[in-house]
Amino acid sequence: MSSLSGLWQHPKGSLILQHLQEVQQNTDSGIATRVESFKDASLLNTLPSLLANANLEGKKGADASGVEKYAAELTVTAPRGSLYAGAPLRFEAEFPLHYPELPPLLSARSILHHPDIDDTTYELAGVTALIKTHPKGPLFGCMAALDSLWDVAAVPWTDEQLKTFWASHWRRCTHQCDMVPFSLQHLNSLSKEDQASHLTRLRDHINRSMRLEYENNGRMHQERTRVGQEYSRVTQQPEVFAAWPVEWLADGYRAFLEGTAKMHVRQPGDPPAPPGAFAVTEIARGVFAFQMFSSSLCDALVKVIKEYNALPEQTFPKRRPNSMNKYGLVLNDIGLEERMDDLLQWWRPLAALLFPGHGGPSLDRHHTSIVHYEEHNDRNLDMHTDASDITLNVHLGGSFVGSTLTFCGRFFEPRSRKEATTYVFSKGEAVMHLGAHRHGANELYKGERFNLIQWGRSQAYRRQHGSYQEQLYEQYAKRSAAAGFVEQGSPDPICLSRTHDRDFDHWSRVYKDIDLTKRNADAMRRTQQPA
Numbered sequence: 033m034s035s036l037s038g039l040w041q042h043p044k045g046s047l048i049l050q051h052l053q054e055v056q057q058n059t060d061s062g063i064a065t066r067v068e069s070f071k072d073a074s075l076l077n078t079l080p081s082l083l084a085n086a087n088l089e090g091k092k093g094a095d096a097s098g099v100e101k102y103a104a105e106l107t108v109t110a111p112r113g114s115l116y117a118g119a120p121l122r123f124e125a126e127f128p129l130h131y132p133e134l135p136p137l138l139s140a141r142s143i144l145h146h147p148d149i150d151d152t153t154y155e156l157a158g159v160t161a162l163i164k165t166h167p168k169g170p171l172f173g174c175m176a177a178l179d180s181l182w183d184v185a186a187v188p189w190t191d192e193q194l195k196t197f198w199a200s201h202w203r204r205c206t207h208q209c210d211m212v213p214f215s216l217q218h219l220n221s222l223s224k225e226d227q228a229s230h231l232t233r234l235r236d237h238i239n240r241s242m243r244l245e246y247e248n249n250g251r252m253h254q255e256r257t258r259v260g261q262e263y264s265r266v267t268q269q270p271e272v273f274a275a276w277p278v279e280w281l282a283d284g285y286r287a288f289l290e291g292t293a294k295m296h297v298r299q300p301g302d303p304p305a306p307p308g309a310f311a312v313t314e315i316a317r318g319v320f321a322f323q324m325f326s327s328s329l330c331d332a333l334v335k336v337i338k339e340y341n342a343l344p345e346q347t348f349p350k351r352r353p354n355s356m357n358k359y360g361l362v363l364n365d366i367g368l369e370e371r372m373d374d375l376l377q378w379w380r381p382l383a384a385l386l387f388p389g390h391g392g393p394s395l396d397r398h399h400t401s402i403v404h405y406e407e408h409n410d411r412n413l414d415m416h417t418d419a420s421d422i423t424l425n426v427h428l429g430g431s432f433v434g435s436t437l438t439f440c441g442r443f444f445e446p447r448s449r450k451e452a453t454t455y456v457f458s459k460g461e462a463v464m465h466l467g468a469h470r471h472g473a474n475e476l477y478k479g480e481r482f483n484l485i486q487w488g489r490s491q492a493y494r495r496q497h498g499s500y501q502e503q504l505y506e507q508y509a510k511r512s513a514a515a516g517f518v519e520q521g522s523p524d525p526i527c528l529s530r531t532h533d534r535d536f537d538h539w540s541r542v543y544k545d546i547d548l549t550k551r552n553a554d555a556m557r558r559t560q561q562p563a
C-alpha cells in the first residue's frame with residue numbers, strides 16, 4: 033500500500049492512503065452487505081483497495097480552472113466468474129493538491145455499465161462519496177444518502193429538514209431511490225414504533241431494487257463484452273481490431289500529426305493551401321473540413337459495418353447509433369472501443385487548435401457510431417445538436433444521390449436557427465464542429481452513405497461553468513418549467529427541427545409551400561456523384 037504515496041508524490045499521500053483503507057473497512061461492512069449476497073456489487077467497492085495497491089504512474093497537473101491535482105490511471109481486472117470479468121476496466125483517480133478540503137474524483141475511462149457510475153459524467157459516485165474528505169463527509173451519491181437514512185429513525189425530522197435532506201442528498205440518486213423522499217414525508221406523522229417498521233420495509237425495498245439494478249447493469253455489461261469478444265474472433269477484418277497504422281491516415285493529416293506540416297485554415301473560395309501545408313477549410317463559421325482517412329481505412333470500416341450487419345441479430349445485436357436513426361452501429365459496442373479511444377487521440381491535437389475554449393485540448397471520452405443512410409431505411413436525419421462537446425464526422429463512402437449535410441447556427445447564439453450552409457462530403461473527408469452546432473442530414477434519393485461519427489467529450493470542460501452542456505440543461509429545465517415555452521424568432525426553413533423545436537408545427541404551416549429538399553438539389557448541382 034505504501035507504494036502509492038511514493039509513486040504519486042502527493043503531499044497528502046499518507047492521508048489518502050488512510051482514507052482509502054477506511055473506505056475498504058467501510059465497504060466490508062457497508063454497501064456489500066446491504067446489497068445482500070450479490071457478489072458483483074462489490075466489484076467497485078473493492079476498487080479503492082485495488083487502487084491503493086496498483087502500480088500507479090501518477091502525474092501532476094492542473095485542471096481547466098487551475099486547480100492543481102494528482103491524477104493516475106489504473107486498470108482493474110475483475111475476478112473470474114464476475115459479470116465484469118473479461119476486458120480489463122480502466123479508471124481514473126484524481127486527488128487535488130488541497131485534498132481533503134477539495135474532494136477527490138474517481139471516474140471510469142472504459143465504458144462500463146454499473147449503477148454507481150453516472151452515465152454522463154462517468155463518475156463513481158458511490159465510492160467517491162465514501163471517501164471521507166470533510167468532517168461531515170461529502171454526502172453525495174446514493175450510497176452515502178442511504179447511510180444517513182439509518183439515522184432518521186432516531187431523530188424525527190421537521191419538514192424543512194426533510195426538504196434540505198432531499199435537496200442535498202437525493203438529487204444524484206438513480207431511480208432505485210425514487211420512492212424514498214415520498215416515503216420519508218410520512219415519517220413524522222407516525223409513532224416511533226411505526227417509524228421503525230416503515231424504515232425496515234423501506235430498507236427491504238431499497239435492497240431489492242438495488243440488487244435488481246446491479247444485476248441488470250452487470251448483465252448488460254457482460255453482454256456487451258461478449259459481443260465485442262465474439263465479433264473480434266469471427267471478423268474477416270482483423271486488421272481493424274489491431275492498432276491502426278498511421279498509413280491509414282490521409283498524407284496531409286499524418287504530416288500534421290507528425291509535426292512536419294503546418295495547419296493552414298482557408299475559407300471556401302480562397303486560393304488553395306501552400307504546398308506541404310495541411311489544409312483545413314472553414315466550410316461554415318466554426319465548422320471545419322479536412323481530409324483525414326485514407327481510402328483503405330474507409331474501405332476496411334465499411335466492410336466491418338456490412339459484415340456485422342449481416343450477422344444474426346440474436347447473437348450480434350444492432351444498437352441504434354442515436355435517438356433519431358434506426359440503422360447504423362455503435363462501434364464502441366462491437367469490440368472497437370479501444371480503437372475508437374485511439375481515434376480520439378488522433379484528432380484531439382486538431383480539436384485543441386480549432387476549439388481551444390470548448391474542451392478541444394482535453395477531450396477524453398467519446399460515443400462512436402456509424403450512420404448508414406439507404407433508400408429503404410433511414411434516408412435523412414432531422415436538424416439537431418449532438419450530445420458531444422466536439423463532433424468528428426468522417427465520410428467513409430457509399431455511392432449515393434442527395435444526403436448532403438446542412439449546418440445552421442450554434443445552440444447558445446440567437447441565430448442558432450439561421451445561417452444555413454450545405455455541404456457535400458468526399459470520401460475520407462472529416463468535418464469537425466461543436467456539438468452545439470445545429471445540423472442535419474438531408475434526403476438521400478438513391479444508393480447508400482456511411483459515415484463515422486465520434487462525439488468527443490471533455491470531463492474537465494464539462495465540470496467548468498458555462499459549458500454547452502450546462503446551458504443545455506438550463507434550457508431543458510426552462511422548457512419543462514414553463515409549459516408553452518417556444519424558441520425565439522423565425523427560423524430559416526431549412527433549420528427547422530421536427531424533434532427539437534416546440535414551434536415546429538407553427539413554422540411548418542408557415543413554410544408549407546417551401547420544398548425543404550431543395551437544399552439537396554442545390555448542393556448536388558455542385559458535385560458529380562455517381563447515381
Ligand SMILES: O=C(O)CCC(=O)C(=O)O
Nearest residue numbers: 403413418425473483485
Ligand atoms: O449524416 C451525417 O453525416 C451526420 C450524422 C449526425 O449528425 C449524427 O449522427 O449526429
Ligand SMILES: [Fe+2]
Nearest residue numbers: 416417418471
Ligand atoms: Fe449530429
